[in-house]
Amino acid sequence: MTSKPSRRNLLPRTGYAVLVALLVASLAPRAGAADKKKHQAGAPPVDISKLVWPGPPDVARIRYEATITGEDDVNPTTTKKKSTWMDKLAGVSMPQEEGKPRLQKPYGVAVDSKGRIYVADGGSGRVFVFDLEKKKVAIRGANQLSSPAGLAIDDTDRLFVADSAQHAIFIFREDGSLEGAFGEGWLHRPAGIALDNENRFLYVCDSAENHVVVFDADTMKYLRVVGAPSNENAVPGTFGNPTNAAVDSEGNLYVSDTFNARIQVFDAGGQFIRMWGKRGSNPGNFMRPKGIAVDGDDHIYVVDSEFNNVQIFDNEGRILMFFGDRGETPGKFMLATGIGIDKGGHVIVTEQWTGRAQIFRYVSEAEAKPEYEKQGKARDVKPQ
Amino acid sequence: MKVSRFFPILAVVFFSTSLFAAKHPIPLDPNTNADKCIECHADKTKGASVHSAMSMGCMACHEIRVIQSHDKKHEDITRVKLIKATATGQCLTCHEDMKGSADKSTVHAPVTRNCLTCHDPHTSKYKNQLLKPAEGGKDENLCLQCHIQGLNVPKDGSRHAALDMGCATCHTTHKIGAKDKRENQFHLVKDAPALCKDCHDPTDAALKKAHHNQPFGNADCLGCHDAHQSYKPKLAQLFRHAPFESGDCESCHAEAKDGKVVLTTNPSRDLCVTCHDEQAKQIANAKVPHPGAQGECIACHSPHASRFDRLLKDPVKVCESCHPLQAEMHRTKGHLHAAAFRDGCYTCHNGHGGELPALLRAEGNRLCLECHSPNRRPRFDPATGAVTIFNGAVRLRRDYFASLPPLDLQAGDVMGHPIAAHPVLATIDRSDPEKRRPMTCLSCHQPHAGAFPNLLVTDTNSSMPLCGRCHNAAAPPPPDAITNSPVATQPAAKKKKKKEEKQQ
Numbered sequence: 001m002t003s004k005p006s007r008r009n010l011l012p013r014t015g016y017a018v019l020v021a022l023l024v025a026s027l028a029p030r031a032g033a034a035d036k037k038k039h040q041a042g043a044p045p046v047d048i049s050k051l052v053w054p055g056p057p058d059v060a061r062i063r064y065e066a067t068i069t070g071e072d073d074v075n076p077t078t079t080k081k082k083s084t085w086m087d088k089l090a091g092v093s094m095p096q097e098e099g100k101p102r103l104q105k106p107y108g109v110a111v112d113s114k115g116r117i118y119v120a121d122g123g124s125g126r127v128f129v130f131d132l133e134k135k136k137v138a139i140r141g142a143n144q145l146s147s148p149a150g151l152a153i154d155d156t157d158r159l160f161v162a163d164s165a166q167h168a169i170f171i172f173r174e175d176g177s178l179e180g181a182f183g184e185g186w187l188h189r190p191a192g193i194a195l196d197n198e199n200r201f202l203y204v205c206d207s208a209e210n211h212v213v214v215f216d217a218d219t220m221k222y223l224r225v226v227g228a229p230s231n232e233n234a235v236p237g238t239f240g241n242p243t244n245a246a247v248d249s250e251g252n253l254y255v256s257d258t259f260n261a262r263i264q265v266f267d268a269g270g271q272f273i274r275m276w277g278k279r280g281s282n283p284g285n286f287m288r289p290k291g292i293a294v295d296g297d298d299h300i301y302v303v304d305s306e307f308n309n310v311q312i313f314d315n316e317g318r319i320l321m322f323f324g325d326r327g328e329t330p331g332k333f334m335l336a337t338g339i340g341i342d343k344g345g346h347v348i349v350t351e352q353w354t355g356r357a358q359i360f361r362y363v364s365e366a367e368a369k370p371e372y373e374k375q376g377k378a379r380d381v382k383p384q
Numbered sequence: 385m386k387v388s389r390f391f392p393i394l395a396v397v398f399f400s401t402s403l404f405a406a407k408h409p410i411p412l413d414p415n416t417n418a419d420k421c422i423e424c425h426a427d428k429t430k431g432a433s434v435h436s437a438m439s440m441g442c443m444a445c446h447e448i449r450v451i452q453s454h455d456k457k458h459e460d461i462t463r464v465k466l467i468k469a470t471a472t473g474q475c476l477t478c479h480e481d482m483k484g485s486a487d488k489s490t491v492h493a494p495v496t497r498n499c500l501t502c503h504d505p506h507t508s509k510y511k512n513q514l515l516k517p518a519e520g521g522k523d524e525n526l527c528l529q530c531h532i533q534g535l536n537v538p539k540d541g542s543r544h545a546a547l548d549m550g551c552a553t554c555h556t557t558h559k560i561g562a563k564d565k566r567e568n569q570f571h572l573v574k575d576a577p578a579l580c581k582d583c584h585d586p587t588d589a590a591l592k593k594a595h596h597n598q599p600f601g602n603a604d605c606l607g608c609h610d611a612h613q614s615y616k617p618k619l620a621q622l623f624r625h626a627p628f629e630s631g632d633c634e635s636c637h638a639e640a641k642d643g644k645v646v647l648t649t650n651p652s653r654d655l656c657v658t659c660h661d662e663q664a665k666q667i668a669n670a671k672v673p674h675p676g677a678q679g680e681c682i683a684c685h686s687p688h689a690s691r692f693d694r695l696l697k698d699p700v701k702v703c704e705s706c707h708p709l710q711a712e713m714h715r716t717k718g719h720l721h722a723a724a725f726r727d728g729c730y731t732c733h734n735g736h737g738g739e740l741p742a743l744l745r746a747e748g749n750r751l752c753l754e755c756h757s758p759n760r761r762p763r764f765d766p767a768t769g770a771v772t773i774f775n776g777a778v779r780l781r782r783d784y785f786a787s788l789p790p791l792d793l794q795a796g797d798v799m800g801h802p803i804a805a806h807p808v809l810a811t812i813d814r815s816d817p818e819k820r821r822p823m824t825c826l827s828c829h830q831p832h833a834g835a836f837p838n839l840l841v842t843d844t845n846s847s848m849p850l851c852g853r854c855h856n857a858a859a860p861p862p863p864d865a866i867t868n869s870p871v872a873t874q875p876a877a878k879k880k881k882k883k884e885e886k887q888q
Contacts, residue, residue: 155407156451156461173454199469200449218451218463233844235835250498251470267497268469278845 051331053323059371062323062347064331065359068117068130070102075135101139103128106350106357108151108192109291109340110159112174117348118159119357120148120338127151127161127172130357140172150193150244151340152202154217160202162190169193169204169215182220186213192244192291192338196251199268203253205242212242212255214270226253226270234260237272244338246292246300248315254292254300261286263302263317276317284311284319291339295347297365301339303349308333310349328354408462414450418442431507433514437478438506445474445505475499482558490563492571494530502526502557518557519550527551533612541615546583554579554611563715566606580605594618596633599643607697608689621689628688636687656681663736670737676706677736684735692728693770693779699728703735710832717833723755724832731778732831745774749809750795752825758790802847815853 051064068074104123111117117130118140127140127148140159141148147165154160157174167187171179183190189208195217196203202217203226210229215222230238240259247253251268262277263286277286287306294300299320300313309324325332334353341347345362412420418441422429429438437444449463468474476483494501504513511517516526522535534547546553554573561568567575584591586601609619616622627635636655638646649655657664660681667677676683684702685695692699704711714725723731732751733743744751754760754773762771762785770779793800798810813821821827828841828850835843842850 179454198465200463200465201469218449232846232849233835234846269473270469273497 048330054321057375059363059368059375059377061321061363061368063361063363065346065361067330068103068119068357068359069355070128071100071137072102074130074132074137101126101128101137103350103355103357105352106355107149107338107352108162109338109348109350109357110151110153111340111342111346111348112153112157112159113155114157115342115344117340117357117359118151118153119348119350120151120161122147122149122164123355127159129176138176140176141170141178144178145170149191150205152193152195154195155197160193160195160217162187162193162204164189164191164207169202169220171220180220183213183215183222186215186222191242192256194245194247194253196247196253196268198251201268203245203247203255205245205255207241207243207258210239210241212239212245212253224270226266227255227264230257230260236264236275239264243290244292246294248294248298248300250298252315254294256289256292256302258289261289263289263292263300263313265315274317276313281307283322284313286311290337291349293339293341293347295341295362295364296343296345299362301341301347303336303339305335305337305352308336310336310339310347323360324349330358333358408448408464410462411460412448412450412462412464414448416443416448428506432509433511434507435505435513470498471505472497472499475503475505482560490569490571491560492557517550518552519548525551537613538615540617541613542617542619543613544611544619547612576605576611577602596631596637597640598633598637599640599645607686610691621691623691623693623695624689625687625695651680652682652687653680666736671739672737672741672743674735674737674743676703693768694730696728696730699730700725703729703733713833718835719837719839720833721831721839727780727784731773731780734777745777748822748824749793749797753791753793753795755785755788756791757794758792759794760785760790813854 048064052060053062054060066073101124103119103121105121106119106128107122108120109118114131115133117132119128119130121128125146125148126142127145129138129140131138141161145161145163145166147163148161148170149164150162152160158179159172159174161170161172163170166181167184167190168181169183169187169190170181173179183204187204187209188206190204190213191207192205194203195201197217200217201223202215204213204215206213210227212226213222214224214226227237227239227242230240234240238260239255239257241257242255243258244256245253252273253266253268253270255264255266257264257275261279262275264275265273267273277284277289279285279287281287286302286304288304289302290305291303292300298315300315300317302311302313303309304311307322307324308326309322311322312320314320323331324336326334328334333349333351335351336349337352338350339347341362345364347360347362348357349360350357410424421442425442445466447465447467449465451461451463453460466474468477499505502514504515506513508514514526516524516529518527519525522528528535534543537543555571556573557571559568559571563569565575566572572579581601584605586592608621610621611619614620614622616624627633634648636648638648640646647655649658667673684697686697687695690696696702700714704714710724710729714720720726729735732745734745735743737743738745740747746754760773762773762780763776764770764782765772765776765779768779769782771782771784772779791801793808797808799805799807801808807823808825809823811823813819813823813827815827826841830839830841830843832839834840836845838845840847840850842853844850
């Protein structure tokens, strides 16, 4: 965060009504009035600095940072000063200006080397590129894509988009031009995709054919298929609607096997390694596991659309913690679906219902170590 | 929301770390010679132990890819990657003999997953490009990063001096072969006693005297001795026969003749019975006799010492030698009932014969609920440090119940699992009503092993096929309840009765 948070940031929301008179002097009267109006409308008071998981006194490992719904959030100056930051925090979508595109049904998320956040929007059939540094929103694939789902970006910032309606993968260059499309004939309903940058593999989950197709990310050639459709026994290595995939630092492939309510792990050669999870409502169980991502410490994040939370596991499948709940306020989700994690530890979660992409920050093992030590809890940090 | 507030940290993190490593910093030709690589990577070719494949050039394992730029603004991209997807896959292209198939052979676990756990693919200071030597203390020994043998020797115990000579003295990590052979299972250079005899000469006078001048040259050393460490002197195994422990060899052995063991009484069974007449009576008079117990006692028990309680040679393998069906399950099924295949068949079956079919220790659900009921009453036995069940007949590890949460079910309950109203007893198993089998735990679960953790009889993870065996439209109408069924006296039925009485 910035070195000096604004006073508005520190304001305890519960005491708002009492303090509002004092604040009017220091704040713009218009903003104050809007806030007051909002408050009267019954918006839940939220202090984002306290949106951390797990809560105190435990050491926070996930922090809420921001919500993006469209251009308004990225560049507030270009829009009418109707929406205050508090409206955004409350997750209330303000009416957008004519021609200002807004996320409708976001699915896949990816982040490029410049920190631009790419969100596939199945509702409007295009990919949004949120450049937070330049405060710009760009669009990829307007009039080219029809139902973009999974996204992946390689180290040269080529963008791979799975289009589940056109049964193909589209590639866009860094400048936004279309490089090509491939996969027709191999893919029936491509959903989530993942890229193994070392091996140059593009993994595509085909949720209709119930397997994962592997393509060469440079030559775009079909290589092989991982897994097969499940029968009622759902033996290891078979899928019931695999929707999303992720790759860890060792090149292992993690697939969220949605209808079998489990996560399956394969090595880069396609050999089954392990699986975990079963249907249920305990922590570590799944109902509809969808988006999956791996952070810098090789923890596995799994979004569950039914629970509207993100469960975090170690790479052997032991549950570590979860965050999120059903709701429309920051830190809560309505139909949570996609997830992406960048190398800086930013966790971006998309929701189908509210059309938001919420940004969280993972506090890494190394960053959290001093806090644990302060509390007298020894931590072994994995040698890098 | 002001996005700019959190931008600085975004920017710092994004730009300070190089995101990916696969891009080669210097543009290369796809047919680059190894000499060119060595200009920068000279360190990979120097060292005490260099991979022989290095002489074949870098391109034997690595591949250079050049992706040409689509316009003049961008440079071509050079990538260097392995030819195969995984490092292990790359190694196996030449070292195919190291590959084992999981069902037929036993492979050192790290070998199956990642060769680079132990080896450096290019060069190392140590033999076979190991990351650390296979000898030395805890910190420098590669094997001791995972294994703990010899590290926690008790004060009065003993430690095999050969541990200081390095693990490779007795073990060969990559040995692959049939699982049931000990030398394969423990990756031994060769099996005992031949292995032991490389250092310990059986003709040595002191060694002979220590073995009371009995012929021991061809005996299995590991029957009485632990190869690594022991709580007792001379690496003795944990469980010892009382006369053996007290050195009272004469009670069983006469002086050896022509290099052969001579017992005071023959056959050996008669010798055992002189003390263990109780067991002999049980074997002879059992209502359900165990044919396997009619022969020599030493077919299953070790006469001197053993790693296992009751001096069993092995609590599972001795049974499997006659029961191939269970041995097959042990080999092939993914999930095993720990009580059977870890703690031993004798947990549930009485090897000396019993009152009940299949030599079971208790009838029906009572057998399972001895451990799985909240009313279980394991007793702690201070003499052995074990917990006992079945009135002391079975001794189990002290932590046996630590990881065994009980079901909400007690011996004699007629319903309650998997849901409160599901019958578990006193009704007919409707999956095959012709047989009129009563409902028990075994109506739904397998006692030995299954494909999934809950050991369902359908060998599935999903409960649908299991439930469908009874709960389907095509199933025959419910058969009459077993006579005198306690189901009839269930609370719901009672209430109904009372209601009817009242109405009358």
